[in-house]
C-alpha cells in the first residue's frame with residue numbers, strides 16, 4: 001500500500017513561545033512551515049504566565065539575569081534580538097506593552113490571551129500551519145540531510161527541524177522533557193542535571209514560618225558557603241505558605257540552592273527580614289532600644305505575625321521585657337531576624353516550577369542561527385537549551401530571541417534551496 005508522506009520546508013516541534021516565534025519567522029522567510037504541538041490547549045504556559053497577565057519581557061535584559069551555559073554565549077544570542085525588537089513585534093499586532101516599577105513588561109490589557117492571540121495571528125499572516133494535539137514521537141535524519149518526523153498521526157518529511165519542546169516545568173502544559181531524547185538521538189548531549197528552577201521551597205513541617213501562610217513581605221535570601229561567604233543573594237518579595245516559601249525571592253534563589261545541594265558544597269540558605277540591617281547592627285539597636293519587649297521592638301521593622309514567629313524561633317517569651325534579655329537571647333533574636341538559617345527540605349517539583357535548569361549546552365549550537373553543530377538542519381530554541389532566567393520576563397525574552405534566530409535561519413535556508 002502506498003502511503004503519502006507530506007513534505008514541508010520547516011517543521012517546528014512544539015508550539016510554545018519559542019516554537020511559535022520560530023514558526024512565524026520561518027514563515028516570514030518564505031518557507032512552508034508546519035508547527036506540531038502535543039498539547040490540547042495551545043500556549044497553555046503563555047496563558048498562565050505572570051499570573052495570567054504574561055510578563056512578556058523585562059526593560060533591561062542582559063546575560064546577568066541568566067544561568068546555565070556561558071554568559072558570553074548567552075549575551076551573544078540576546079544581542080541579536082533585544083527588548084526593543086520584542087516590543088516592536090507585539091506593537092505591530094496592536095499589543096502595547098507597559099513597564100511596571102519592577103522593570104517587567106506586561107500587555108496593557110493585563111491579559112495573557114492578548115499575547116497568545118497576537119502570536120497566533122502573526123503565525124496565520126506568515127502562512128504557518130499549526131496542528132495540535134499532534135505529539136511527535138520520533139525525529140530521524142535521512143541520508144539526504146532531511147528529516148522524517150513521526151507520531152501516531154502519521155509522518156512528515158522536512159528539510160529543517162526546529163526543536164522547541166521546552167523543558168520539564170509544568171508538565172501538564174505538554175512540556176515533559178521528550179525533547180531531550182530527540183536531541184540525544186540526533187547526537188546532542190544534555191547536561192548531567194536537569195532540574196526544576198523558579199520553584200517554591202519546602203520548610204520542615206513545624207517551621208514557624210509555615211504558620212505565617214499568606215504573609216508577603218520584602219526579604220533577602222542568600223546562599224552562603226560554609227565559610228560564610230555570600231555566593232548568591234536576592235532581595236524581593238517573599239511569600240510564606242503552608243509548605244514553606246514562595247514569591248519571587250524564593251523562586252529566584254531556588255536554582256542556586258539546588259545547585260549547592262547537587263554539588264554537596266555545604267552552602268546554606270539564610271533569610272534577612274530587615275533591609276539594611278545585619279545581625280550585629282540589629283543587636284546594637286536591641287541593646288539601645290526602649291521598647292517594652294521583643295515583639296514591640298520588631299514591630300518597627302516587620303509585621304506583627306512575623307515578629308512573634310521570630311521570637312518563637314529565638315526561643316524568647318514575647319512577654320519578657322527587652323532589658324531582661326540575656327546577651328545570647330538578643331543575639332538569637334538578631335540572628336532570627338537578619339541571618340535566619342533556613343533548613344530547606346526540598347522543592348515543590350516540576351509541577352510547580354516555572355522553568356527548567358539544564359538542557360542542551362549552547363556550545364553545541366551556532367549562536368547566530370541556533371543550528372546544531374552536530375546535526376546540520378536541526379535548530380534548537382527556547383527552554384530546551386541549557387539557559388534559565390530569573391523572574392521578570394527573562395525566560396520569554398530567551399524564547400523570543402532563540403525562536404527568532406532558529407526560525408529565521410531555518411526559513412532562509414529553505415528559501416536558498418527553493419531558489420538556488
Ligand SMILES: Cc1cc2nc3c(=O)[nH]c(=O)nc-3n(C[C@H](O)[C@H](O)[C@H](O)COP(=O)(O)OP(=O)(O)OC[C@H]3O[C@@H](n4cnc5c(N)ncnc54)[C@H](O)[C@@H]3O)c2cc1C
Pocket residue numbers: 013014015016017018019036037038039043044045046048049050051054055056057134135136137164165166167169170173174175176177178179353354355381382383384392393394395396397399
Ligand atoms: C506558571 C508559569 C509562569 C511563568 N511565567 C512567566 C513569565 O511571566 N515571564 C517569563 O518570562 N517566563 C515565564 N514562565 C516561563 C516561560 O513560560 C517559559 O520559559 C517559556 O514558555 C519557554 O518557552 P518554550 O517555547 O521553550 O517552551 P514551552 O512553553 O514549554 O513550550 C513547549 C511546547 O512543546 C510542546 N511539546 C513538548 N513535547 C512535544 C512533543 N513530543 N511533540 C509535540 N509537542 C511537544 C509542548 O506541548 C509545549 O507547547 C512561566 C512558566 C510557568 C510554568
